Amino acid sequence: MKAIRLKGAGGLERLTLVEMDDPGTPQAGEILVRLHASSLNYHDYLVALGKIPTADGLIPQTDGAGIVEMVGEGVSEFAVGDHVVSCFFPEWQDGEAASHKLAKVPGDSLDGYARERVVRPAHWFTHSPKNYSHIEAATLTTAGLTAWRALVSDGPLKAGETVLTLGTGGVSMFSLQLAKMMGASTIVTSSSDEKLARARALGADNTINYKQYPNWADQVLELTDGRGVDHVIEVGGPDTLPQSINACRIGGHIAFIGVLTGFSGPIPTVSLLTRQARLQGLQVGNRHQQIEMIRALDANDMKPVINKTFPLQNLTEAFRYEASGAHFGKICIEI
Numbered sequence: 348m349k350a351i352r353l354k355g356a357g358g359l360e361r362l363t364l365v366e367m368d369d370p371g372t373p374q375a376g377e378i379l380v381r382l383h384a385s386s387l388n389y390h391d392y393l394v395a396l397g398k399i400p401t402a403d404g405l406i407p408q409t410d411g412a413g414i415v416e417m418v419g420e421g422v423s424e425f426a427v428g429d430h431v432v433s434c435f436f437p438e439w440q441d442g443e444a445a446s447h448k449l450a451k452v453p454g455d456s457l458d459g460y461a462r463e464r465v466v467r468p469a470h471w472f473t474h475s476p477k478n479y480s481h482i483e484a485a486t487l488t489t490a491g492l493t494a495w496r497a498l499v500s501d502g503p504l505k506a507g508e509t510v511l512t513l514g515t516g517g518v519s520m521f522s523l524q525l526a527k528m529m530g531a532s533t534i535v536t537s538s539s540d541e542k543l544a545r546a547r548a549l550g551a552d553n554t555i556n557y558k559q560y561p562n563w564a565d566q567v568l569e570l571t572d573g574r575g576v577d578h579v580i581e582v583g584g585p586d587t588l589p590q591s592i593n594a595c596r597i598g599g600h601i602a603f604i605g606v607l608t609g610f611s612g613p614i615p616t617v618s619l620l621t622r623q624a625r626l627q628g629l630q631v632g633n634r635h636q637q638i639e640m641i642r643a644l645d646a647n648d649m650k651p652v653i654n655k656t657f658p659l660q661n662l663t664e665a666f667r668y669e670a671s672g673a674h675f676g677k678i679c680i681e682i
Contacts, residue, residue, distance in 0.1 A: 350462035351662050352619040353405045355607040357397015362407070364665045370466040373419035378469045380431060382413040383481035385460050385670050388489045388517065389605065394455055395666055401455065407436055407662075408680070409453050411460025412475060412484035422469045430475040432484040433460060435470035435492065435632050441635040448633075463663060463682055468511055476644040486651040486677045488641070490517035496632035497580055497602035498525055506530030508577035511567060512595055513587055515542045517677045518604060520652045522580040523549055528649050531577075534570060536563055542675050549652065564593035575599060575622075585612020595624045603628045632678050652676025 348369050355361045373379045385408040392400045394407055411433040415425050439448035453459040453471075475484035497518075498504040508549065510526040511518040511534045519535070525534050527550040534553045535546040543554035553570050557563045568575060575596035581588060582605030591601055592615060603622055619626060654674040657665040659682045669678050 348463040365489040375420040377419040379417040384485035386410045386485045406458035408459040408461040410488040412481045431472040435631040439633040492632045494521035511576040512580040564590040567594035
């Protein structure tokens with residue numbers, strides 16, 4: 348079968364297409380999945396660049412969606428022909444996070460899904476939404492579940508509240524769509540008027556070009572009559588966090604998700620204190636939350652925003668496209 352391996356020192360040039368043996372027959376409790384799709388996340392990009400240390404020869408990509416081709420003894424949750432999607436933290440099944448539940452991450456601490464077939468324990472996957480293609484389902488593992496946890500599990504989001512999303516990447520667009528699906532108002536920021544127009548077409552109630560309004564928190568307060576938003580999807584990191592705090596209502600919720608502007612920086616503690624905001628760091632979510640999200644998607648007609656799809660052998664080109672910042676929504680890989 349075909350696969351991509353990371354060979355040598357850090358850098359996109361070390362992504363290498365290889366031929367390798369099929370994974371064999373699933374043992375008790377395992378399933379064999381023919382993978383058809385993956386999707387790109389900033390986490391995968393950091394792995395490819397070598398910013399997250401990994402073993403030489405690692406198969407990248409945390410997201411994977413496909414069809415069950417064979418089940419091992421004792422597997423009752425899945426049958427041959429079922430459409431499935433991977434879990435980011437396969438050993439974090441439910442409840443609160445703990446270090447032993449977060450130790451295994453496909454495409455990071457162990458081989459991921461940039462390949463044609465894989466044998467893994469059945470509980471490392473969930474069913475895909477019934478009306479989703481493999482490409483669409485592959486967006487749920489990381490970006491979809493991150494947005495769901497931020498708004499629903501950690502929020503908790505209520506109809507009539509206001510959600511602010513920063514940028515127009517995968518997590519932000521999932522957050523916009525989930526917020527609208529659940530009856531909330533939305534504000535989206537971007538440096539591109541074209542992307543903001545597309546966000547409005549998806550249902551964004553208000554948009555702000557942060558190049559035109561560098562102090563965009565003031566615009567958020569103006570749009571909310573000085574109250575601020577109930578929830579902020581904070582994907583920028585240290586450079587955007589101060590304004591996210593100012594844009595949040597007193598007692599509001601900031602889901603701290605991304606580090607696009609850097610890994611460290613000062614926090615305006617007085618502003619956080621006086622706003623009495625809840626700053627919640629999170630990294631994706633557990634399997635039970637993924638099942639809850641998929642149940643909600645099955646009950647609605649929400650589909651993810653797919654910007655562009657690349658074949659597996661063009662994974663390097665896909666990462667370069669991601670690095671350009673030209674994308675709106677998700678970049679996917681067809682396997």
